[in-house]
Amino acid sequence: MKARGLVGHREVHGRSPRRPLALVALLTALLAASAAVAASAPAVPVKVDWLTFAGNNSREGWNPAESIIGRGNVHRLRQAWSVKIGGLMNTQPLYAAGVPVRVRGGHGRIVVKDLVIAASDKGRVAAVDAATGKKVWQRRFASLHLSSCGDLPYYGITGTPVIDRATNSLYLVDGKGVLEHLNLSNGRTRHHRKILSDPSDEHDWSALTLFHGRIYAELASYCDNPPYHGQVDAISTRTGRITRWFVTGLPGPNGGGIWSWGGVSVDPSGRAIYTATGNSIGSSDHLGYAERVVRLTPKLRVVASNYPGLPQIGDADFGATPMLYRAPGCPPQLAVGNKHGTFFVYDRDNIGRGPVQRIGLGGSSNGSQALIGVAAYLPTERTVYVTNPSRRGGFGAGMLAFQVTGNCRLALRWQAAGPGGATSSPTIADGVVFYGTGGSGRVIALDARSGKRLWTSRRMRQVWGPPTVVNGAVYVTSFDGRLRAFTVR
Numbered sequence: 001m002k003a004r005g006l007v008g009h010r011e012v013h014g015r016s017p018r019r020p021l022a023l024v025a026l027l028t029a030l031l032a033a034s035a036a037v038a039a040s041a042p043a044v045p046v047k048v049d050w051l052t053f054a055g056n057n058s059r060e061g062w063n064p065a066e067s068i069i070g071r072g073n074v075h076r077l078r079q080a081w082s083v084k085i086g087g088l089m090n091t092q093p094l095y096a097a098g099v100p101v102r103v104r105g106g107h108g109r110i111v112v113k114d115l116v117i118a119a120s121d122k123g124r125v126a127a128v129d130a131a132t133g134k135k136v137w138q139r140r141f142a143s144l145h146l147s148s149c150g151d152l153p154y155y156g157i158t159g160t161p162v163i164d165r166a167t168n169s170l171y172l173v174d175g176k177g178v179l180e181h182l183n184l185s186n187g188r189t190r191h192h193r194k195i196l197s198d199p200s201d202e203h204d205w206s207a208l209t210l211f212h213g214r215i216y217a218e219l220a221s222y223c224d225n226p227p228y229h230g231q232v233d234a235i236s237t238r239t240g241r242i243t244r245w246f247v248t249g250l251p252g253p254n255g256g257g258i259w260s261w262g263g264v265s266v267d268p269s270g271r272a273i274y275t276a277t278g279n280s281i282g283s284s285d286h287l288g289y290a291e292r293v294v295r296l297t298p299k300l301r302v303v304a305s306n307y308p309g310l311p312q313i314g315d316a317d318f319g320a321t322p323m324l325y326r327a328p329g330c331p332p333q334l335a336v337g338n339k340h341g342t343f344f345v346y347d348r349d350n351i352g353r354g355p356v357q358r359i360g361l362g363g364s365s366n367g368s369q370a371l372i373g374v375a376a377y378l379p380t381e382r383t384v385y386v387t388n389p390s391r392r393g394g395f396g397a398g399m400l401a402f403q404v405t406g407n408c409r410l411a412l413r414w415q416a417a418g419p420g421g422a423t424s425s426p427t428i429a430d431g432v433v434f435y436g437t438g439g440s441g442r443v444i445a446l447d448a449r450s451g452k453r454l455w456t457s458r459r460m461r462q463v464w465g466p467p468t469v470v471n472g473a474v475y476v477t478s479f480d481g482r483l484r485a486f487t488v489r
Helices: 002-013 021-040 348-353
Strands: 077-084 094-102 110-119 124-129 135-140 162-164 169-173 178-183 189-194 209-211 214-219 231-236 242-246 273-276 293-296 302-306 323-325 333-337 342-347 357-360 376-378 383-388 398-404 410-417 427-429 432-436 443-447 453-456 468-470 473-477 482-488
Touching: 094 162, 094 468, 110 473, 110 482, 162 209, 293 348, 302 348, 323 376, 333 383, 342 348, 376 427, 383 410, 398 432, 427 468
Parallel strands: none
Antiparallel strands: 077 482, 094 110, 110 124, 124 135, 162 169, 169 178, 178 189, 209 214, 214 231, 231 242, 273 293, 293 302, 323 333, 333 342, 342 357, 376 383, 383 398, 398 410, 427 432, 432 443, 443 453, 468 473, 473 482
């Protein structure tokens, strides 16, 4: 104790012992050399997470941290590994870097792994080692087989799960409407909570959203077969308490399902969540809050809504999640499309005034041709990207890029021809736009500035889930039940 106190006293008063001048010179030279080496060495990219559908709760679909895959080398992407999950997959892969995992047979030894999470309609979910493609753990939860509904053979995990790094947790909803809370490291159940009273009539199609201690889940039917009531559930991660908002009221007319794959979006201010709803079943298709863009508080109180006047032919409801964006000099806005092909822009603090812009794109009531993907936004280019399922007016099938103009409206910047039909939502990374082509089973990469095609994957079965581009790899789920990783070779 005395020695420590004396040293401190000497340092405070500036009377530290003298060092030989030769030693000081040597230390100075070594430090300078080390600094020069550090300055010349290439920077090691910091690994980032992809914890929710489209990368963030605004659903922008943009990874601002990607620097390994870009315009100059994306053409060199090759499959690095492929692993069988089983079932059909609509979900987007999730990524968690640096997860502590106990080694099997390692006498309690812990290693750190980067995990990719994938889930399927058969209720299967797996955590895969991002480096090797080997499964770290896997689970199987409930799924329903409904011969009366032709959309899918099984209904298990259709909505993309969500990861909570703060508690090392993974949340998902299975085919019987049970919210499962899993340990991210080993897949073991921590808690579970049934959120559906009748899973034979209702299903969670949409991605889960985690915000301020609540999991948001959105419910719809299987094939518009009543009885069902579209709703948003907010489940407390601490207590399990559920707050519900019913689209058409309760009791109320059937319908109003929320089945877009993107779930709800959350305003970065934290004051509002946004959704777009399906049709009601009754005297009108827009009873209550059906067929509307809706702004709610995080506690699910309606603040504003708008019915934009959808065509009353066939099944014209919304099949997409509002994508939130804000270009410099513009108010906060959102973009969302309805299945028949109208793409709407709203000032999101003034939803009740109606859309500020309507763009007529391709679409139909037929699921294979409907406009159902969530748009994406690249802030550095002030550009919104949306896939167009079919030719309409001056817009062809494929990817469309709309630049935000000085008056805060969207103007076509470029269009790139694609196979047409419904597709996945886009994902943007380092100046490249990636998307899955749906039934034609490929992933396409385009230059975000020009629309030039830079890469096309080999054919898979069907690709409906958005590709995840993170830490130098592209992860893809498909209808052959496989999770694939593509890296630059």
